[in-house]
Amino acid sequence: SQQGEEDPQALSIQEGENATMNCSYKTSINNLQWYRQNSGRGLVHLILIRSNEREKHSGRLRVTLDTSKKSSSLLITASRAADTASYFCATGGSGGYNKLIFGAGTRLAVHP
């Protein structure tokens, strides 16, 4: 079953604007990961944030994690048309191997 819920489900912005996507989850986690998927393709790993971390940066990406609210956000700054894709958060469990449970995803469209 899916654990995460993401909002918005769809986001349409202009190039240069920032895009913020949110993810909420239900159970305790070991880590939370964000992935990007271009239409009909595989997933590209963007960033992993552990449960004891609050914020992480990677290039134009900024991820925050609030374990008290069981939520995370992904911020893409200065968006580009090439950022158009679906973005998924996935939570990794706290026991054994790292089984990921995916959120519903946000479809981002960046217009030139």
Next chain:
Amino acid sequence: GAVVSQHPSWVICKSGTSVKIECRSLDFQATTMFWYRQFPKQSLMLMATSNEGSKATYEQGVEKDKFLINHASLTLSTLTVTSAHPEDSSFYICSAEGIRTDTQYFGPGTRLTVL
């Protein structure tokens, strides 16, 4: 580094036939591989977890006799859809987790169409 391949990238088959999909970690050893399916415009649903040398662990609601998983080596896992039916048509994606890492690396996916 950390490349995962899948073969084939797409397959069309007749109802009742079996289809095998391969997932390989090309430049690292993967003790654990995962199989997901994804319907159009939906998220990934975990089907099963495959550990090298042992039986796969299936998620609730996934028929293990229909979706056979074999993880015979540290770089290869296979998913066989047996007696495929049109409702099995989907995008199947595998991922591999390296030793001592929490990051899963995903394959490019296999689109299965059952006529």
